[in-house]
Amino acid sequence: MGESVVTEKAYAMLKGQAEIWEILFGFVESMAMKSAVELRIPDIIHSHGSPISLSQIASEIDSPNGEIDTNCLVRIMRLLVRKKIFTAQTSSNGAETLYGITSSSKWLLHDAELSLAPMVLMQNHPWQLAPWHCLSRCVKEGGVAYEKAHGCGIWDFAANNPEFNKIFNDAMTCTAKITIEAVIGAYGDSFGRIGSMVDVGGGIGCAMAAVARAFPHIKCVNFDLPHVIATAPVHDGVSHVGGDMFVSIPKADAIFMKWILHDWNDEDCVKILKNCRKAIPEKTGKVIIVEVVLEPQGSGLFAETGLMIDLVMIAHTTGGRERTELEWKTILQKAGFPRYNIIKIPALQSIIEGFLQ
Template sequence: MGENVVSEKADAMLKGQAEIWETLFGFVESMAVKAVVELHIPDIIHSHGSPMSLFQIISKIDSPTDETDTKCLARIMRFLVRKKIFTVQTSSSGAETLYGLSRSSKWLLHDAEPSLAPMVLMQNHPWQLAPWHCLSRCVKEGGVAYEKAYGCGIWDFAAKNPEFNKIFNDAMTCTASVAMEAVMGGYGEGFGRFGSLVDVGGGNGNTMAAVARAFPHMKCVNFDLPHVIATAPVHEGVSHVGGDMFVSVPKADAILMKWVMHDWNDEDCVKILRNCREAVPEKTGKVIIVDVVLEQEGNGLFDETGFLMDLVMVAHASGGRERTELEWKIILEKAGFPRYNIIKLPALQSIIEGFQE
C-alpha cells in the first residue's frame, strides 16, 4: 500500500514537471508560427497546389541568400508538423519529405479571406510582447501593462506610431472578417430590419461594407477615432465618421460594436453604452455587441481561447476584460438596457443584444 502511494506521488510530480516544461515554452509554438507566416510558407505551398519539399519551399522564399538555412527550416517544420500546423508525407520515390497545408495552416494565408495571418504578426510583434513582462507589476502596483511598458495606452501608442497603427488595423480587419462571417450567417437577416446602423470602433469599415452589400437600403456608418478613419478606404454605401465614443455616437436605428467592449473596464463600458442609448430611438433602439461570453466550465471549441483573451486584455487594454453572461447583464442594466439576449455563433465571439425595455 505504501509503495503504491509513493508511486502515485512520484507519477504526479513527474507529470507536473512535464506540464510546467510545456507551459514555460508555450511561446515557442507562437514564434514558430510567426516565422512561417513571415516567410509566407503557407502561401508558397498553397500556390504550388500540392505538398512541397524543403528545397522547393526554399526556392520560392522571397529574396533567399547563400546563407539561407534549410536545416533550420527543417527543424521548424518538423515541430509544426507535430503541432498539426502542417501535414507531412513521403514523395512517390521515397526520397523526399513533402509538407502540405492542414486545416490550421489554411488560416495563415496572407491574401486569403478569412485569414488570421495579420493577427499572428501583430500579437507576436515585439511592440506587443513588451507589456506581457509587466503582468506581475500590474498585480503588485495596479495600473495598465501597456502604460508601464510604453508610458501610454495602446490607442495613444497607435496614434503616434503609423507603422504600428497599420499592423494593428490589419489585425483588427482580419479578425473582424472572421467574426462577421459568423455574424452574417447567424444574425445577418436581423440587420435587415434597420434603416440605419453605426459600427462603433469599426476600423477601416470592412464590416459596414459587408452589411451595405447585403442590405443596400441601409444607411451604414463606420465610426472610429480620427486617426483610424484617416486611413480607411472608400466603401460603397458606407460613410466614415471620426469621433470619440466616450463623447457621443452618431444616431442610428441600432449600434454595432464588435470586439470593442472587451477593451474597456466596466465603468468605461457603461459610459459607451449610455452614449449608444442616446444615439438610438427610444424603446425600439438596440445595441448589438459581438464579443466573448466566458463560461467557466465551458468545454466548447473556443472556451479556452476566451480565457486566454482575457489575459490579452490585461496586457494590452486599458482595464479591459472578457466577461461572463452575468457581467454583461450588469453593465447593460447600468447603461439603460435592462433586457438582453445572447446568440451563440460558430466563432470565438457571441452576439449580445441589448434592449431598452
C-alpha cells in the same frame, strides 16, 4: 498497495513537470508560427496545390542573399507538423518529406479572404510582447502594463506611430472579416429589419462594408477615432465618421460594436453604452455587441482562448476584460438596457443584443 500509491504519486509529479515545461515553452509555438507566416510558407505550399518538399519551399522563400538555412527551416517545420499546422508525408520514392497544409494553416494564408495572418504578426510583434513582461508589476503596483512598457496607452501609441497603427488596423480588419461572416450568417433576418446602423469603433470599415454588401438597404456608418478614419478606404454603401464614442455617437436604428467593450473597464463600458442609448430610438433601438462570453469552466472550442484573451486585455488595454454572461447583464442594466439576448455563433465571440424595453 503502498508501492502502487508511490508510483501514482511519482507519475503525477512527473506529469506535472512535463506540463510546466510545456507551458514554459508555449511561446516557442507562437514564434514558430509567426516565422512561418513571415516566410509565407503556407502560401508557398498552397500555391502548388499539393504537398511539396523542403527544397521547393526553400527555393521560394525571399532571401536578401539568396541563401536559405534549411537546417533551421526543417526544424521549424518539424515542430509545426507536430502542432498540426502542416502535414508531413514521405514521397513516393521514399527520398524526401513532402509538406502539406491543414485546416489550421489555411488560416495563415496572406491572400485568403479570411485569414488570421495579420493577427499573428501583430500579437507577436515586439511592441505587443513588451507589456507581457509587466504583468507581475501590475499585480504588485496596479497600473497599466502597456504604459509601463511604452510610456503611454495603446491608443496613444497607435496615434503617434503610423507603422504600428497599420499593423494594428490590419489585425483588426482580418478578425472583423472572420467574425462578421459568422455574424451575418447567424443574424441575417434581424439585419433585414434595420434601416440604419453605426459601427462604433469600426476601424477602417471592414465590418460595415460586409453588412452593406449583404443588406444594401441599411444605411451603414463606420465610426472611429479620426486617426483611424484617416486611413480608411472607400467602401460602397458605407459612410466614415470620425469622433469619440465617449462624447457622442451618430444616431441610427441600431449600434453595432465588435470587440470594443472588452477594451474598457465596467465604468467606461457603461458610459459608452449610455451614449449608444442616446443615439437610438427609445422604443425600437438596440445595441448589437459582438464579444466573448466567458465560460471559465466551459469545454467549448474557444473556452480556453477566452481566458487567454482576458489576460491580453490586462497586457494591452487600460482596464479591459472579457466578461461572463452575468457581468454583461450587469453592465447593460446599469446603462439602461434592461433586456438582453445572447446568440451563439460559429466564432470566438457571441452576439449580445441589448434592448431599451
